[in-house]
Amino acid sequence: EVQLVESGGGLVQPGRSLRLSCAASGFTFDDSALSWVRQAPGTGLEWVGFIRSKAYGGTTEYAASVKGRFSISRDDSKSIAYLQMSSLSSEDTAVYYCTRGSGDYTDWGQGTLVTVSS
Amino acid sequence: DIQMTQSPSSLSASVGDRVTITCRASQSIGIYFGTYLNWYQQKPGKAPKLLIYAASSLQSGVPSRFSGSGSGTDFSLTISSLQPEDFATYYCQQSYSTPVTFGQGTRVEIK
Numbered sequence: 309e310v311q312l313v314e315s316g317g318g319l320v321q322p323g324r325s326l327r328l329s330c331a332a333s334g335f336t337f338d339d340s341a342l343s344w345v346r347q348a349p350g351t352g353l354e355w356v357g358f359i360r361s362k363a364y365g366g367t368t369e370y371a372a373s374v375k376g377r378f379s380i381s382r383d384d385s386k387s388i389a390y391l392q393m394s395s396l397s398s399e400d401t402a403v404y405y406c407t408r409g410s411g412d413y414t415d416w417g418q419g420t421l422v423t424v425s426s
Numbered sequence: 427d428i429q430m431t432q433s434p435s436s437l438s439a440s441v442g443d444r445v446t447i448t449c450r451a452s453q454s455i456g457i458y459f460g461t462y463l464n465w466y467q468q469k470p471g472k473a474p475k476l477l478i479y480a481a482s483s484l485q486s487g488v489p490s491r492f493s494g495s496g497s498g499t500d501f502s503l504t505i506s507s508l509q510p511e512d513f514a515t516y517y518c519q520q521s522y523s524t525p526v527t528f529g530q531g532t533r534v535e536i537k
Contacts, residue, residue: 343526345474353466353474353517355526369524372427405473411521412464414485416473 310334310415312406317420320396328391328420330406337387338362341410344380344391346402347419354402358410359389373399396424428452428520432529438537445505447532449518454498462522465494465503468531469514477516478503508534 316328330342343358357370359380368380379392389406401424407413429452439445449463456462461481466474476485478494481501491506505512513536518529 352531353468353519353528355528358526371525411462411526412476412479413466413474414476414479416475419473 310408312408312415312417314404314406314417314420317404317422319423319425321426322397322424324396325392325394326396326422327393328404328406328422330389330391330417332387332389332406332408335408335415338384340408342380342382342389343407343410343413344389345405345407345413345416346400347405348399348402356391356404360410393422396422398424400424427525428455428523428527430518430520430527430529432516432518432532434532435530436533436535438535439508440537441508441510443508443537445508445512445534447503447516447518447534449496449501449503449529451499451501451520451522455520455522461497462520463494463496463501464519464521465492466517466519467512467514468517474517505534 311333313331320326341360344356346354346356357380359368377395382389403419403421405419406417408415431450433448463481465478467477468474477488477492482494493504515531515533517531
């Protein structure tokens with residue numbers, strides 16, 4: 309069974325940084341792209357970015373709203389993906405989901421809530 | 427960026443009704459080598475669930491009352507006979523190019 313478990317969310321002050329983790333199991337992590345999607349309270353889904361597998365260079369793509377502030381990385385030895393977020397603002401308050409793949413997202417984590425507030 | 431526009435934003439329907447949600451992309455999202463349009467269902471407090479991929483392919487385990495159609499820029503999701511567990515919000519999504527974009531969602535409520 310595929311499992312994706314996000315962690316690391318919480319309350320953070322504006323301008324500070326936070327790192328989210330996504331622990332994966334039940335599939336060949338090394339061969340998979342991993343994506344992050346967020347959802348602000350009461351709103352729709354917003355793509356954050358994704359990281360390709362090492363076979364495809366392990367490169368990343370980001371939404372314009374987070375480019376330069378957020379960074380996605382992966383540790384294939386631990387089957388964990390990371391979302392490093394910096395210069396956070398209230399507009400980054402959202403539930404952050406980790407998903408498998410770069411396009412059609414068949415598997416999702418339960419999400420972790422990030423609240424940016426002073 | 428490719429904009430995805432869903433309609434309606436919300437609808438009220440009864441159990442047993444046939445429901446159709448439409449989604450329009452601001453440019454073509456694939457024709458010959460595949461169509462990169464997916465549909466998701468989301469219930470409150472839960473992660474989205476993939477229902478339809480490649481515009482019309484039913485994801486494993488999804489009831490056959492769900493179907494998708496369309497090509498180019500115009501797509502639709504149909505629920506042939508609405509069931510109590512189908513009351514939720516539905517999103518279309520294009521994965522043809524980055525940034526990946528979602529429609530604004532369609533909330534299906536009980537009449």
